[in-house]
Amino acid sequence: MLALSGGRILDMFLEVKGLSKEFPVEFSLLGKPKRFLKALVDVSFSVKRREIFSIVGESGSGKSTIARVICGIYSPSRGQVLFKDSPLNNDRLREIQMVFQDPDASLDPRKKVKFLIEEGLRIHRIGEKLERNTKVREILSSVGLAEEVLHKYPHELSGGQKQRVAIARSIVLEPQLLILDEPTSALDVSVQAQILNLLLELQQKNDLTYIFITHDLKLVTHLSDNVMVMYLGHVMEMGPAADVIENPIHPYTKALLNSVPEPGVKKITEAISGEMPSPIDPPPGCPFVTRCPVAFDKCRSKPELCEVENRVVRCHLYK
């Protein structure tokens, strides 16, 4: 296991070891899978308690697949997920909850807010009816919603309010790890800041650990302690967020950062040309070789992850 930063490893809260996930896409006549989509290839990382760990990458990089494996929605093809030093099982999945990108898709349109927030408690048979009611009200106020919202349907709420309900649903079971899959990208700019502030406040108050999945590097700089950059199912660069963003090493991280428009700065950079190849038919060698501006001979073989200063990088330039 490659350590993120020497000496700082205290208690490993979540450890992902050599995780791979493949989806069969083509079957032979006898129903045996012939071709695979490689969504994750040998992904390892660890998250400390009370950390905000960000995963960034473009669509198709495998970041949401990781979230789903950790939540137990998908089972891994290879590798394992250790949560507080032991493998996950159904009883302990309660301690890991997820907030999805689009609250319109994750909230049942036919149920009122009270039912939606209480649902988890009911399923896990926690408390009597009265206790559950108090709990729901408590959670509601902690996500900044007024009580009258309880008897409304999702369609009567604004986008920001809906996302608050989704967050309330996920924290009502008092999880320790919250996986946030692009929680603000469906929201308006002025509301996005409110939701981020709420998430930070909840993290402080409830000692939560976050895995924050996003394609927005501006959010990473703002929020996270550590960041992992993914491309085509591979970890490309991982390390302390401030360092990675200030001084990226991997050509892909550099390109990604150069692509982000900065407010008030007039410059157009076409950082990299081309598009991400298909994960069904990935290029041999380095996954980034088809778009890399500094690719050379060696890149036809796949680079291993190596430690550079305080981070890990997958690139032949660093050995």
Next chain:
Amino acid sequence: MSALLSVENLSVEFSLPEGNLRAPDGVSFTIDSKEFVGIVGESGSGKSVTALAIMGLIPNPPGKIVNGKILFNGRDIVRSKNHPRGREISMVFQNPLNSLNPNLKIGRQLTETLEEHYDLKKNEAHSRVVETMRKLGIPDPETMMNRYPFEYSGGMRQRTMIAMAMLCSPKLLIADEPTTALDVTIQAQILHLFQQLREDSETAVMFITHDLSVVSQIADKVVVMYAGKIAEISPTEQIFSTPFHPYTVGLLNSIPGKKNQKKRTLEAIPGNVPSLIDPPSGCRFHPRCEKRMDICTRKHPPIFNVDGSMVSCWLYQEVGF
């Protein structure tokens, strides 16, 4: 010199079961020829409806242009029979998959545009399409023309839409959130493409987005809309150096990850975007505004001229006159 496009006091009303709503509501702005104008606003601000009104594509019912004029080259196009849509004004939408016909090859969809508007022979249309596609960075156009939209990637589809819009060399290109559905690296490519377009062609661009940092890269002028009204119109540099309207200030403050940002908590704008069926009295931003005064709750501010910007806020009443 008169403007290429001049929108004057435009109001579009929608009759919905829940009530009537107006967005845009009394909006005026101009676009000069070759100018690049960014329209920024959140959902429900009326920015897309303004674009559809210019295109003459407001769905009626429920929508109707109830007030105002849209002058294109000095001619009112709201009530004219011969709308310049297609040949002189063209539009690119957010989701190219919704705009492309899934059953036709890309090449056919592009040549169709030319055959519709010009009296061109098939091979002439073909070579012009190839040329435009090449200009827009679509590799190997001859082969790509024989493919269907589903075989294209997201970035290529958006390039195709831009190619289609540019085929007739329009005077005005309206782009409605053309990069919102794309990944950052692809967004950078498309923005670069727009930059090239403005250098190589005579086309003016109206670029609609919810992301201020996107327009800062390419626009000459930024129009900020809020709840159906214009909040501020400023030259691009000015809007980032000295934003005037409290809403613009709030928007800029709520962008995360700015350099030299120490605190983790962001300065968010409190509250939500109001419902336009029952909009707030007076200035529509007043329930969320930190600097609200008495007059803000009673009367909607007119546009004041401040240092080359046009601002709809009572704070600038004295400065403006």
